[in-house]
Amino acid sequence: MKQYFSELFTGGMSLVEGLGVTMKALFMPIVTVQYPREEIDISPSFRGHIDLILDPEKNSYRCITCGMCEKNCPSNCITVKGEKLEGQKKKSLVLFDLDFTKCSLCGTCVEICPVNALEYSKEYNLAAFSREAFHYDILKRLEERIK
């Protein structure tokens, strides 16, 4: 009988102690961020989907259309096409398509690129109504940035 009551007492006290912790938390600074209204800065090394780097010297891309990224992508989500345009010695990029629905953000393409032409974008608010919306034409995105 005595043991029963002592257990009841220590058990009850343990609950009160636990409640004390939560009471304390009531007066501690808030750690949650009200997301759509507040935003936190993203880490500089954040890996978003890939983007072409804008070379300030050429005011254009650095890509030489070698296709290394396309070949080494484990998910086969990159399509690169280069064509020899008239009056130019080197091939120029006509299509750089990323199927982001398949991409697993491993970063192989960025690392393998021999001329360092790719970077990670910082976009993370990604939502759309159709699958096709995630087929990014990266060349077009770069051209828009140049404008």
Add this chain to the structure above:
Amino acid sequence: MLESEYQEQNRFFLNMGPQHPSTHGVLLIVLEMNGEYVLDPQPVLGFIHRMHEKMGESRPCPGFMPNTGRMDYVCALPYNHGYVSLIERKAGIEVPERAEYIRVITSELNRIASHLLWLGAYLLDLGAFTPILYGFDDREHILDILESVTGSRLTYSYYRFGGVCQDIDEKFVERTRAFIKRLRKRYGIYEKLVTKNIIFIKRTENIGIVSPDMALRYGMTGPNLRGSGISYDIRKNEPYSVYPEFDFEVPVGRQGDCLDRYMVRVREIEQCLRIIEQALDRLPEGPIRSKVPKNIKLSPGDCNFAVEAARGELSYYLIGDGTSTPYRLKVRVPSYSNLSCLPELGRGILLPDLVSILGSFDLVIPEIDR
């Protein structure tokens, strides 16, 4: 009516899952019940089978890197670690010492994050809502630290053959040290909130006792095995990377009930912190990546590599055939063996106790189904 007939009539089947909150994923357990008592729980697997092993066999070996983290998304870095170490052993690639230290630090941080998430989720299963919020608060700090160096928050693919892809800087070291200090201060909160709580103790003590013999029979590993009192940790028993250089203990439980498994994990957090502290103190300078051939050829023959993931022994087995694509890749995951003792353990217990046992095993279903 005879007693046995009455019993027979009261038998019924209950599907627990695949959408049940306490199975933490898509695990179905078909329960044969008699009233509130479970007679025969049978796990049904395969709802989230994604043929990871086959994917590993159908592409050159660097392409499997992102898959490894996705098998166990809660504790992805040890999975990366096992795979890169396997290929390094197979192809004879040397790893710079600094890279190994970085691997150990980040892996241990990830292990703590996994244990904190488990702690919160387990108590959520038992009906306590508050601890998960404290657990997530602490875990968020780890994810921020890891994001600053790896670039993502869950599926890192941070390690590369022959090193890691990004060096850690002074700021990383500083933040990690601050985090260690912070987490040590928070032990008191967890103790008051959970460990001493009478309801928690009543729900876990003497529930789901796994005897050492039974644990060995089913091939259980990790904190579940250590909870049964057997001191077996790959980091100690079959050391890899730079683990032999660190001084840490392997916490073991007494009788193998849910409370022991809980205590082992909580004490393991402190040991992880100790490893990280020592690694930060001794962090050597130097390169983070060695020179690796562009096309890694996997010589004919087999190769195995085991690491200690947060849930137990994770072992990769590979057979090469001279090309860069593995001929066979087998992944031995800890949760599969840990779950397999459930039919024996769950016979004749109350349904709420089954939830408590399932939670205490720390199952990650994508890892089981692969």
